Amino acid sequence: MIRRSFIGLGLALLAGTTALAQEADRSGWPGTVVIGTASPGGTHAIYGQGIASVISAHVGVPASTQQTQGPTQNLVLVHGGRIDIGLTTMGPAYEAMQGELDLDPGTAYDDIRALFPMYVTPFQAAALERSGITSVSDLAGKTVGAGPRGGTGGTYWARWFEALDLSVDVQNGPLGDQTSQLADGRLDAVTTAAGLPIAAFSELETLAPTVFFGLSAEEIGKLKATVPYAEEFTIPAGTYSAQKEDISTLAMWNVAFTNSEMSESLAYEIVKAVFENHDEMVATHASAAETLLENVTQNGFMPYHPGAVRYYREQGIDLPEAVIPAEMK
Template identity: 45%
Template sequence: MNKITLAITATAFAFSSASMAADNQSDWPSSMTVGTASQGGTYYIYGSGWANLINQKLDTNIGAEITGGPMQNVSMVQMGEHDFGLVTLGPAREALEGKSPIMPGIEHDNVRAVFPMYPTIFHITALQSSEISSVDDLVGKRVGVGPAGGTNSVYFPRFFDLLGYDVDTLEGGAGDQTGQMQDGLLDAFAFGAGLPVSAVSQVEAQSAVNVFSYSEAEIDTIVEAYPEISTAVIPADTYNSMDEDLPTVSMWNFVVTSADMPESLVYEIVKTVMENNDAMQQIHRSAEETLPENYIHNTQIPFHPGAVRWFEENGYDIPEELEG
């Protein structure tokens, strides 16, 4: 084969590859949205950063939307109002079973898992001047639990009730509620997210705070009552206010999408995220857990076919019952 033939062949191959790539994207939406949560929480930082990364790598147009959090996000995906959503597995499981308070009685059967994010780590913050340093100190106090419809606004009241603590929980944005705590309008802020929570880091940069969680016995009670909850540890270097590791409880987060999302798009998104963990960690430290092996934490939500294809091509077996 002479040089001219080689050049023509190479050009034809390049043109064919480009055409295939263009055809591969022909059914991709021209613009998309991802539901996150309130500003000041990890979801908004992670979700907007993830959208920017995908836009840069795949030439898509995904915009991050401020929402009430996982419970709203899973319903917005089910209804087709958002293309992607960040969810914790507990609220997502309840929605799949038709137990969502936002859409009661409607089984969210159009929702599919895309990739694992990180575990939500539950913990509580109070100003040192309040002398609140344990969960039983919260009895009769006003405690912020994040946005309505978020994981925290659902699970912290459940935990308090389970443990027999009479706590007055109030809903609101993460950044707003830490500000209210500093102003004396709230006694504490109970929140779970990827670590560190930026709103907590910001308040401790201005005020002396106590960061605490449940006792060992309380953790055992919570884990026994809620199968979606796991034990966890907050490393001592997470916040300047901590001087030792803090045992607590956690719940895993996943990105979800609609079953109708093009398979090629979901495949390329999973490939991009799973093969660029360094870039993901530049978005938020919690993305150190955004690793393919953590797909095993999802045992409830069917995976999107595009996600199934990437995971199985790379040696990760998706259970047959979770192949969506």
């Protein structure tokens, strides 16, 4: 009896110590985690819900999403401490680090820290079949929706039309609203950049016969020199019901990120939860199939958060020197 009592006491003390250690490890954690996504109809909005669900269920911190104008605004919000996690593409992230972000020019975002790669975002366009528009060159003189101003599509398509010497009346707004305007004939086409398949495009082709297209080989060659963080990409035939052939285009990788103020232990647990509950992420959106450890090195310049670095090193991943934060070198 006495021996059992001492054993029971020892186990109780051990359990108490473990609980205290876990509590201490959570020091500095916020009461909730807010994830900045994008406008409705885009992939970020759906994918972000998956992240929030995984964090809530497996990290033990209530998480929610906040609709934003997209990748560029998410950088501003995370940098300013107004949200905890943002979703962005490598183009805006690169420009933010260089102090060249459209929404905050002259400010070098040296405090942003990557958490994990998400998926690759191809640039693509849609027009109604009856319009006769089947290529980017056909958009000259047309009124085209390019998504939110702070989104990847809204940022780059406007620049690219200019680089290709195309006079296009670019309209900004939520992607879902713009595909509805296209179906109603108020826009001639919609251009965007998002993970596949884009929900708004899938819905569009149920409303009217639709044509999907990307960039020609000549356009890719001309634009690629201006965006070294973009890669050539093929949108597979059948991605949308009306798409019978592969589509060639450019694409950029997406990354979930935070700032240097996030607790190392929280960043570690978030990254661990995302990779170790991959099936739950994929169930939210098919694009999460690319959220894999093998794609961690797709980020070649944005420093990873120390908590993320710790997890990746435990998994045996050899990270490029450029993505190791200064405090860990």
